[in-house]
Amino acid sequence: MKVADTLAMANTQYYLDKEAQYGAHNYHPLPVVLTKGSGVHVWDIENNRYYDFLSGYSAINHGHCHPKIMEIFLEQAQRLTLTSRAFHNDALGEYAEYITRFFGYDKVLPMNTGAEAVETALKLARRWGYEVKGVAPGEALIVTCSNNFHGRTISIISFSTDEPSKRNFGPYTPGLLTIPFNDLEALKAVLQNKNVVGFLVEPIQGEAGIVVPDEGYISNAAQLCKDANVLFIADEIQTGLARTGKMLACEHEGVHPDMLILGKALSGGTMPVSAVLTSKEVMDTIKPGDHGSTYGGNPLACRVAIAALQALIDENMAENAAIQGEYFRAGLKAINSPYVSIVRGKGLFNAIVIAHEEEDAAWQLCMIMKENGLLAKPTHGDRIRFAPPLTISRTQIEDAVYIIEKSLNKL
Numbered sequence: 001m002k003v004a005d006t007l008a009m010a011n012t013q014y015y016l017d018k019e020a021q022y023g024a025h026n027y028h029p030l031p032v033v034l035t036k037g038s039g040v041h042v043w044d045i046e047n048n049r050y051y052d053f054l055s056g057y058s059a060i061n062h063g064h065c066h067p068k069i070m071e072i073f074l075e076q077a078q079r080l081t082l083t084s085r086a087f088h089n090d091a092l093g094e095y096a097e098y099i100t101r102f103f104g105y106d107k108v109l110p111m112n113t114g115a116e117a118v119e120t121a122l123k124l125a126r127r128w129g130y131e132v133k134g135v136a137p138g139e140a141l142i143v144t145c146s147n148n149f150h151g152r153t154i155s156i157i158s159f160s161t162d163e164p165s166k167r168n169f170g171p172y173t174p175g176l177l178t179i180p181f182n183d184l185e186a187l188k189a190v191l192q193n194k195n196v197v198g199f200l201v202e203p204i205q206g207e208a209g210i211v212v213p214d215e216g217y218i219s220n221a222a223q224l225c226k227d228a229n230v231l232f233i234a235d236e237i238q239t240g241l242a243r244t245g246k247m248l249a250c251e252h253e254g255v256h257p258d259m260l261i262l263g264k265a266l267s268g269g270t271m272p273v274s275a276v277l278t279s280k281e282v283m284d285t286i287k288p289g290d291h292g293s294t295y296g297g298n299p300l301a302c303r304v305a306i307a308a309l310q311a312l313i314d315e316n317m318a319e320n321a322a323i324q325g326e327y328f329r330a331g332l333k334a335i336n337s338p339y340v341s342i343v344r345g346k347g348l349f350n351a352i353v354i355a356h357e358e359e360d361a362a363w364q365l366c367m368i369m370k371e372n373g374l375l376a377k378p379t380h381g382d383r384i385r386f387a388p389p390l391t392i393s394r395t396q397i398e399d400a401v402y403i404i405e406k407s408l409n410k411l
């Protein structure tokens with residue numbers, strides 16, 4: 001390698017320029033170029049080490065390059081990666097049995113990205129509405145909440161209330177209603193309409209800035225849906241898989257959703273793996289040829305997902321998230337900075353809200369934290385999400401709180 005190339009490889013700007021020139025500008029990343037990850041840490045090309053407090057939007061719950069998941073991943077990658085669903089493979093059946101027993105459902109439909117799983121759930125709800133509930137053709141309605149985030153397809157952004165996500169992407173998909181989040185009266189009112197087939201909700205709103213609803217919201221919402229013969233559909237793509245201190249966030253209120261949507265950490269951060277879990281009654285409304293995905297249910301995804309779910313149990317990650325999360329929030333509250341107006345969250349799914357006269361203060365704070373060795377990203381301007389891998393230790397939490405405090409003092 002030439003000296004010039006070696007220099008270029010250690011030069012952050014070189015990579016930023018390449019992305020800016022040749023890539024779509026659909027993200028606004030922090031100016032750090034990562035090249036390696038292990039556990040709760042990532043390293044940039046200049047060999048600086050950081051705590052990863054975003055964890056790939058909670059896709060990295062297990063930590064980077066978890067050894068048990070990597071072992072299975074590499075083994076299966078060298079054996080068989082993709083068969084399509086035109087043929088059977090020897091991993092899908094085993095995975096389907098494993099994940100349905102794991103979460104207590106009759107059946108699973110495997111997809112890849114989160115958005116695809118949400119789309120699948122919407123299709124299933126409509127099918128069930130027409131074929132089981134008896135809604136008149138074309139009349140089915142699905143209820144969602146304001147400030148939701150469920151993905152980026154045209155149907156999903158049709159019920160987004162975030163202006164940039166929607167602007168000039170219309171016309172939008174009809175049949176979708178939006179009510180305020182954490183508002184049982186609004187739900188009760190909308191459920192009067194007999195054409196409602198499903199209520200899609202995040203148990204804690206993630207992209208909105210870790211908005212935790214009142215205690216009892218999820219259990220009461222599920223009960224209202226049950227009484228109205230409407231499917232309660234939980235999008236646990238970000239809240240699920242031990243993130244909030246339970247395997248599913250719905251478990252905090254003893255709720256077993258009619259449909260459960262998983263993604264992100266389901267593959268331990270290795271590849272896109274998502275799933276919809278539900279009853280036989282709902283799932284059997286889809287017949288061969290009605291829905292599918294070339295990569296959905298591929299043997300590599302199936303093996304990796306089993307390994308990822310098993311690791312959550314074997315390493316007590318939900319319990320650790322609950323314990324370290326409690327400790328982390330206590331640490332954040334003790335910082336007592338005039339710029340932190342709110343500390344909120346559950347388990348290791350947390351956020352602070354920054355109150356500062358400068359509009360980009362949250363971004364500036366993230367830049368200072370980066371200099372101090374911790375990576376996090378603002379959401380919706382003034383909110384910063386703190387969601388480290390669930391393997392984080394008490395000492396590492398203490399270290400992180402110290403970095404956050406030191407950074408706030410520099411703001």
Ligand SMILES: *Cc1c(COP(=O)(O)O)cnc(C)c1O
Nearest residue numbers: 113114115149150151235237238
């Ligand atoms: C990330 C996310 C999605 C979309 O997942 P993709 O894999 O990015 O399509 C959907 N719902 C929630 C709650 C999410 O956090």
